[in-house]
Amino acid sequence: MNDLVWAQFRSRAGRLIERPVRQLRGEKLEERAGVLEPPRYRGRRAITTWWRPADRAGHVGCATLGALEAAISLELDPQVTAFASWPVRLSRAPSTDGYVPDFFARLSDGQACLLLRRPSGGAASGDAWGRTMKLVTAAGEQAGWQVRVHEGDDAVMTRNRQRLARYRHERMACPDTARVLREVFARPRPFDGGIQASGLPPLRTAACGLHLIWRGELLIDWNRPFTPGSSLVWTRREAL
Incomplete structure (x- = not known):
């Protein structure tokens, strides 16, 4: 299938697993570690901001201030019961570079949701963003996930x-x-x-x-x- 989307994610033990995304229906990725390692720079540990959802032991990673804004919006949303950062890497073929959504959220009705932060400036209307949206939309259709784009708040x-x-x-x-x-x-x-x-x-x-x-x-x-x-x-x- 040309439109088949592959997903790389972590098992409960933390091991990386790769499968067609359609096989992830029902997987509780909000309980798994992320697939992305924060970038590290000489002289400081990382540029990532770590956000702790209320009354939970774990943290979620936010690579930019825009992602932090999106995390706070998820925290405030009464429909969201849990969420995790960088939950899955999506690609058109196995073992290739792909796209990692910012967050995976579980909603109060049991639905799963991928949240993407729209890039700022011209990148939001470029070809790369268009390809990203096609990939994530196809993944959502195959896995039964909702897809939301955080546009940024006032x-x-x-x-x-x-x-x-x-x-x-x-x-x-x-x-x-x-x-x-x-x-x-x-x-x-x-x-x-x-x-x-x-x-x-x-x-x-x-x-x-x-x-x-x-x-x-x-x-x-x-x-x-x-x-x-x-x-x-x-x-x-x-x-x-």
């Missing part, structure tokens, strides 16, 4: 996500505090004002409130810079 939204991602971990949660904050923010009000109105210890309460914003239980306008002293926060109706 700069303000990206900064808000990066800032609030510090509060993504469950250690920031407190059910009793969350109950009070959902009542306090039943109508829109500035974040700092709501924390003060709660009557609870401010530092711990603020951390819990920022965690609730990350989880989507408290809402903000992500397209405006988040400033605790003035940005409005309100409760999602379903959380009341």
Whole structure:
């Protein structure tokens, strides 16, 4: 088959395996080590940024700031239950150079998804990117995977996500505090004002409130810079 896509991935023991991608249906690549080794440079260990998804032991690799932005978007997506970096190398023939998608994600409905970060500048419209998209699309069809392209977020939204991602971990949660904050923010009000109105210890309460914003239980306008002293926060109706 001329359109057959081959996949190189790692076994649970870490050994590289090569098979037609259609044989990977059901493989939990989100639980496997990546096939790509980060580039190394003299005088420093690597250019890769390592991102730790909330409350998980492992890290995912991000070769660029754009990939880091994509990882944060996966972390924030309520449909994504787990994801891993550089999960598989795709090619048109076995044992040849190919393309390694940025992430492999598992969705809440059990579906698998490949996430690619669109390259910046002219590379996004060049022939190489077109060939990459044909290869990955064919792989998705043969393996039953969704394919998503991360186009890049607005700069303000990206900064808000990066800032609030510090509060993504469950250690920031407190059910009793969350109950009070959902009542306090039943109508829109500035974040700092709501924390003060709660009557609870401010530092711990603020951390819990920022965690609730990350989880989507408290809402903000992500397209405006988040400033605790003035940005409005309100409760999602379903959380009341």
